[in-house]
């Protein structure tokens with residue numbers, strides 16, 4: 001681990017009963033870095049984020065945020081330590097307003113102290129949410145709800161933000177708007193670990209990427225190099241090209 005505030009995991013193993021989902025995964029994210037993990041359905045992407053967030057137990061391996069070990073901490077302590085997850089499906093409270101949802105993210109003592117400041121930051125990064133601050137969350141579009149979910153995670157004052165398939169259910173246009181906002185979040189100095197099936201669009205905004213296959217990291221490189229790699233194009237970008245052609 002080279003960076004004081006970064007996220008690193010080494011040789012993480014996760015199994016559901018006899019079924020191995022992660023077979024020794026090592027990943028690093030530095031502050032101010034946007035890292036994407038690409039993989040097909042069932043590759044283990046959600047298992048990795050959930051293990052880092054303390055939501056599923058890991059059988060082996062080490063997870064650190066800066067110098068702080070995360071392994072075996074309960075999920076709320078991991079959030080307090082500075083690692084926040086935006087889960088697949090967003091998990092926002094549909095009956096609450098946008099601002100109530102956002103404020104719920106600031107539950108730790110450290111986050112409450114910075115609540116106003118972080119709220120202002122979230123609104124500056126997602127200007128669309130300002131005009132909708134009193135709107136009931138379930139009446140918002142999928143893209144807007146995703147912004148609320150990201151904003152709420154940012155209210156916990158994380159050093160590293162993890163997102164599980166934020167583009168799910170969004171049109172390509174909304175996805176690129178969302179991904180542009182992720183770059184703005186990164187530019188504030190946060191590290192981002194993004195899990196995506198949408199390889200082309202996520203590599204276009206990422207700094208680095210890892211390829212996860214069958215519970216193992218089979219490659220990693222700068223995002224631009226992965227985009228230009230014929231093997232990556234064939235395995236991960238073919239679907240998108242085929243879709244465009246069709």
Ligand SMILES: Nc1ncnc2c1ncn2[C@@H]1O[C@H](COP(=O)(O)OP(=O)(O)OP(=O)(O)O)[C@@H](O)[C@H]1O
Pocket residue numbers: 016019020021039040041042043044045046047048197
């Ligand atoms: N709670 C569980 N119980 C048993 N097996 C599970 C459980 N959760 C995941 N798995 C299995 O572990 C493997 C990895 O699943 P995971 O959800 O991490 O993959 P993923 O890359 O996120 O896939 P997707 O993109 O479809 O969400 C899969 O084979 C999956 O069937």
